[in-house]
Amino acid sequence: MIKLENITKNYRFGGGYYQALKGVNLEIKEGEFICLLGPSGCGKSTLLNITGFLDAPSGGKYLFKNENVSNFSDYKRTVIRRKEIGFIFQSFNLLPRLSALENIILPALYLNTDKKRAVEKAKKLAEWLNISEKTKNSIIELSGGEKQRVAIARALINSPSVLLADEPTGNLDSKNAMEVVEILKNLNKKENMTILMVTHDISISKIADRIIKIKDGKIDENF
Amino acid sequence: MKTSEIIKSSLNEIKHHKVRSFLSFFSIMIGVISIIYTLTLTYSMSYRISKAVEVNGPGRINIETKRRWDDDYDNKSKSYLNLYDAYAIRKSFPELYMVSPYSNKWVRFYDVQSKFKEYVGVTGITPEWKKRGWIYKLKGRFINDYDIENKSKVCVVIKEGGWLKKPKWMKFYRWKDKFQEYVKHNELLGKDIYIGNQTFKVVGVLEEPPQEQNPKSFIGVGSWEPNILMPISSMQSFLKGYSMNEKEDAIDGINIDTGQKETIEKYKRVITELIKSRKGNADFINMRDYIEVLKDQMADKKRDMTTVMIIGIIAIFAGGIGIMNVSLAAIYSRVKEIGIRRALGASKSDIMKQFVFEAVLLGFLGGIFGSVLGVAAIEYLKSKGDTNMIMFKWWMVLAAIIAAMLTGFIASVYPAKVAADLDPVESLKYE
Ligand SMILES: Nc1ncnc2c1ncn2[C@@H]1O[C@H](COP(=O)(O)OP(=O)(O)OP(=O)(O)O)[C@@H](O)[C@H]1O
Ligand SMILES: [Mg+2]
Numbered sequence: 001m002i003k004l005e006n007i008t009k010n011y012r013f014g015g016g017y018y019q020a021l022k023g024v025n026l027e028i029k030e031g032e033f034i035c036l037l038g039p040s041g042c043g044k045s046t047l048l049n050i051t052g053f054l055d056a057p058s059g060g061k062y063l064f065k066n067e068n069v070s071n072f073s074d075y076k077r078t079v080i081r082r083k084e085i086g087f088i089f090q091s092f093n094l095l096p097r098l099s100a101l102e103n104i105i106l107p108a109l110y111l112n113t114d115k116k117r118a119v120e121k122a123k124k125l126a127e128w129l130n131i132s133e134k135t136k137n138s139i140i141e142l143s144g145g146e147k148q149r150v151a152i153a154r155a156l157i158n159s160p161s162v163l164l165a166d167e168p169t170g171n172l173d174s175k176n177a178m179e180v181v182e183i184l185k186n187l188n189k190k191e192n193m194t195i196l197m198v199t200h201d202i203s204i205s206k207i208a209d210r211i212i213k214i215k216d217g218k219i220d221e222n223f
Numbered sequence: 224m225k226t227s228e229i230i231k232s233s234l235n236e237i238k239h240h241k242v243r244s245f246l247s248f249f250s251i252m253i254g255v256i257s258i259i260y261t262l263t264l265t266y267s268m269s270y271r272i273s274k275a276v277e278v279n280g281p282g283r284i285n286i287e288t289k290r291r292w293d294d295d296y297d298n299k300s301k302s303y304l305n306l307y308d309a310y311a312i313r314k315s316f317p318e319l320y321m322v323s324p325y326s327n328k329w330v331r332f333y334d335v336q337s338k339f340k341e342y343v344g345v346t347g348i349t350p351e352w353k354k355r356g357w358i359y360k361l362k363g364r365f366i367n368d369y370d371i372e373n374k375s376k377v378c379v380v381i382k383e384g385g386w387l388k389k390p391k392w393m394k395f396y397r398w399k400d401k402f403q404e405y406v407k408h409n410e411l412l413g414k415d416i417y418i419g420n421q422t423f424k425v426v427g428v429l430e431e432p433p434q435e436q437n438p439k440s441f442i443g444v445g446s447w448e449p450n451i452l453m454p455i456s457s458m459q460s461f462l463k464g465y466s467m468n469e470k471e472d473a474i475d476g477i478n479i480d481t482g483q484k485e486t487i488e489k490y491k492r493v494i495t496e497l498i499k500s501r502k503g504n505a506d507f508i509n510m511r512d513y514i515e516v517l518k519d520q521m522a523d524k525k526r527d528m529t530t531v532m533i534i535g536i537i538a539i540f541a542g543g544i545g546i547m548n549v550s551l552a553a554i555y556s557r558v559k560e561i562g563i564r565r566a567l568g569a570s571k572s573d574i575m576k577q578f579v580f581e582a583v584l585l586g587f588l589g590g591i592f593g594s595v596l597g598v599a600a601i602e603y604l605k606s607k608g609d610t611n612m613i614m615f616k617w618w619m620v621l622a623a624i625i626a627a628m629l630t631g632f633i634a635s636v637y638p639a640k641v642a643a644d645l646d647p648v649e650s651l652k653y654e
Contacts, residue, residue: 054566055648075570082568093563093651097239109224110568154567 002028007060009046020046022217031192035205038214044198052164053081082111086155086163090170092147094139101135104153111158125153145176165197224573233581243549248589250542251627255593257535258623264528267614280355282481283513302507303473320482323351326474330419330464341402346449347458363412363427370454378423378453382406384431402450419463487512543634546582550638562650571643578639586631590624
């Protein structure tokens with residue numbers, strides 16, 4: 001489903017450039033659960049953001065569902081991101097002024113889904129994630145685990161084909177972390193959801209079909 | 224994203240920043256109030272001018288003998304206008320729509336029976352007087368050519384129209400015109416009345432329309448409002464009273480209407496020539512066209528209007544800058560939010576719309592509240608007797624609200640663009 005060929009990413013830095021990705025080759029099949037491991041600053045988030053169309057690569061070729069999307073404009077990337085990608089972040093990134101439910105349906109509103117249908121779907125997701133009682137609550141009133149489950153519901157509302165999770169357990173205690181991992185595993189096994197997850201925790205990475213180690217902007221082939 | 228959703232989230236945002244929203248809101252409000260006020264005033268002014276021109280004739284020229292208080296009065300000049308000058312103009316230029324000589328006198332009115340005494344204004348006229356400014360309902364008959372030729376001792380009384388609905392202020396402030404009170408309570412048509420120690424027969428009563436519908440109360444041009452009209456020839460022969468003229472056969476002036484605006488300059492010239500040939504010079508007369516007279520009278524009001532307008536523009540401008548400032552500041556407190564929204568599928572234009580809508584909504588709300596206050600202020604001024612405020616129209620509110628929304632729009636486009644162009648990844652990292 002996803003094919004990255006020799007992807008590079010340069011950041012302007014001081015007078016010159018800093019190369020965060022130095023030619024990454026990666027293929028992800030539909031229904032695969034992949035974990036990205038690697039030291040801090042090696043380029044994991046950068047790779048995730050490029051895969052999720054949040055950022056454009058500086059070089060290389062990106063094929064998404066057999067379409068070359070390497071040179072997509074900002075708008076085209078937005079449209080494809082809206083439909084195909086669900087993001088989950090370490091710091092949840094929920095909008096504090098909206099209720100849990102309003103947060104969950106926000107991506108659906110950007111997709112111009114009928115609001116009633118979006119709310120229905122959000123309620124089903126909330127039930128499945130065990131946060132039904134909290135949908136009316138303000139974000140500030142939720143615990144960390146609840147916040148991340150709201151964020152997962154939000155990532156799933158548009159039925160994306162890929163879920164991108166950047167250290168989703170990083171801000172959670174071990175009990176909540178395990179729950180989130182269970183949820184993702186379930187999604188992968190039962191719904192055949194394609195998942196790319198960044199983590200520092202080797203024990204968590206064990207649940208993945210495939211573990212990929214990044215080192216200094218490249219995939220560590222020796223891992 | 225649907226517009227209704229954007230509006231909802233904008234309202235939410237405005238609610239969450241009460242002080243900041245209020246400040247922009249406040250100056251927009253002041254701007255809107257002054258826009259409504261100036262629009263009303265401007266509209267009223269132009270309405271008055273056009274109405275005045277309509278009532279008084281488009282090609283109106285006024286000729287008067289210069290008086291001591293005129294700037295260029297020549298005290299050696301012994302010339303003055305008389306009735307024959309008016310007749311000469313009429314004879315030389317039969318195509319003129321109106322040649323109406325007039326003369327004013329301030330005389331004593333006396334009713335033998337009730338012992339009612341009062342000074343009244345009398346204007347001596349010819350039948351041509353009724354060709355312009357005729358807003359009356361006539362009972363009986365008007366003065367005719369026979370009256371002029373035979374110096375008939377007849378007169379026509381002018382009766383005020385009163386008010387359909389008397390404004391509150393009138394009950395307290397206005398002095399009562401005693402003569403008008405008298406006219407109201409005594410049927411004068413067909414009666415003989417004593418003015419200036421002479422008997423005149425009232426052959427007609429002119430009833431003015433109610434004040435609200437009376438263009439004269441609205442136009443307010445010329446300070447002389449006569450109570451009684453009579454043949455100018457009779458006045459010169461019989462009526463004793465105070466007048467501006469030293470000579471018995473002098474008249475105050477001549478009102479002329481050429482019929483159209485375009486011919487005013489031409490007739491000003493040829494009539495001056497005619498006067499010159501009759502009197503040897505024309506330096507003793509003032510000749511002004513009506514538009515000039517009107518403009519003089521409106522000049523003061525125009526100055527007031529300009530002041531208010533400038534205040535309004537500054538206020539709206541300040542409101543705009545306020546919105547711009549607020550929106551720019553808001554971007555920095557909302558970088559993270561912008562990043563999150565972008566990640567969830569918001570396009571640049573979605574972000575842009577969000578900021579622009581917020582500002583336009585702020586302008587709209589300021590416009591609504593400003594309009595409410597503005598209309599209340601106008602009603603208040605109206606109740607205090609500001610007749611200009613009668614000309615308030617609801618489209619002015621609409622115009623003011625649109626101006627306020629436009630201000631919000633213009634002021635927010637740049638900040639919105641800045642927000643939309645933020646890099647999504649960088650914004651997400653922002654703390
Ligand atoms: N805008 C930028 N300008 C310059 N350098 C950047 C920029 N963004 C990221 N980098 C650099 O690129 C490298 C990769 O960053 P990235 O965020 O992908 O690391 P990461 O592997 O996710 O690290 P962590 O595990 O700490 O989250 C880092 O060295 C970082 O300093
Ligand atoms: Mg990272």
